[in-house]
Amino acid sequence: MSESIIIAETGKGSVSAVTAELVSAAIALGTSPTVVVPCTDASMADNAGYDGVSRTIAVKGACFENYDAASWASAIDAAAPSGIIIAAATPQSKDIAARIAAKRNLSVVQDVVSIDGMNLTSPIYSGKAMQTVAISGDSVISVRANVFPAASSAAANVSVVDQSGDVSTAVQEIMARASARLDVSEANIIVSGGRGMGSPENFSHLEKLADVIGAAVGASRAAVDTWDDIPHSMQVGQTGKTVNPNLYIAVGISGAIQHLAGMRSSKYIVAINKDADAPIFAHADYGIVATWEEALPVLESELSSMMS
């Protein structure tokens, strides 16, 4: 069996759950995966053991204190054996994937959503088409979250490699997000509002629903552009964030092609819109033709009684 190297996704000081999905992707490719965990404290790798993974390498280096593309790629590259490299399709890991591919003179295939032998499929033209490519020999790929099942945990067989890289960027200042809310790019459920919300104050209704179900709050570009209080970081779509949650609830959003570009691959889509002909309904698993004023309170109270 050929070898693959999984770059563990990390965040908040631990290995993220999506790493277990990468193991299933590696197995779908018919490869035998080694998991590489970039860290400053090797104990972080102790939880990075999975069924089907015989080896976990903790790459321990000072450069992993803050994200710096060049040094991360260089340290991970030095510690990782050859083989197909698999990362999560998050902004940071796609960045590292691209750099490691370039370092090894390989090609990179980003945002893989299905694997069939050595054929990999990714969305192109913002999801308006799909492209299947064949890889020959080693390459680097990134895999979208919520596509492959998570491999089960197992005891990790960890070896530690001390390896850092030259850092050429320096963090001057961290600006913490104003709200403690989840970011749309990290959330499994997203409640998004559009121009149909009528005012930025009305987004508080979306926040209430989001709090009930542990969701992030997103927005359409019309909402972001119209209201200063709705920051661009909330924008979903072509010029906002691409999201792939289990559930996307679009409220007062018409469903313009550029909005769909950012969220159409969501597993389930709910649309609340007063216009029965709004294009969003063509993409919704569950559509509610009603004003949000009518529908949201019902949805919120029903979901909150389910959650309790």
Add this chain to the structure above:
Amino acid sequence: MKNVPNIVVLVKRVPDTNARIVVSGDRVDLSAVKWVISPYDEFAIENALQHKEAAGGSVTALTLGPAGADKVLKDAKAIGVDEIVRVWNDSWSEMDSNGIQSALAQAITDLGAEVVYCGKNAADTGAGSTGPGIAERLGWASVSNVTDVTFEGGLTVTTPVENGSARVSVSGNAVVSCDKGNIKVRKPNVKGIMMAKRAQVSVVSADAPSATVTIVSQTPPPAKPAGKKYEGGASAQEVARLLRDEANVI
């Protein structure tokens, strides 16, 4: 970086984001689409022009593509870049990322650039590979998804981090991949459009390794089964139940 930077901005020709993408046979048929500068590249151009205005130097817009890609270079010229360069070799067809990045990196070296701005991803590939990949090939720093750039006392950029965003200073040569941010992009004015009409595209050549990733097929997105649609706010109760019992997402 020298005192007066030699700035390159990468611009890519992509179908207008409103365009319908039609698949015929097993390839996307782009014969009828309107072509535009990839949306994030507009922010890259704006940042490059602001860099020049703050530090001097010159801005060269660079694209890799066939002659049809000249249009986006002229569009960039109309917005205000100084030089426009297209890298191409008639033997190239469906290139993989390794080929595209090698050729662009070579052209950037030949241009003697010290800083490169590009889009965080292109509207066709959505990949976000080119900026960091080129930086690696050039041995440069790179920062991606940049929402703000300042030039006083060296290059400082704003980029998202786990709990918000960080202001990061960059030493040495760098590739900056640009997200939308709060800057307003300037639009071409009449004088710019006139200058762009007369502007000459310099066409340069480069080498590219042959592709190891080959396109098997391009297909329409999988059709979603028709959803369920309900009238009236009270139906939200039924939808909530379905989210739990049918979709299992709650």
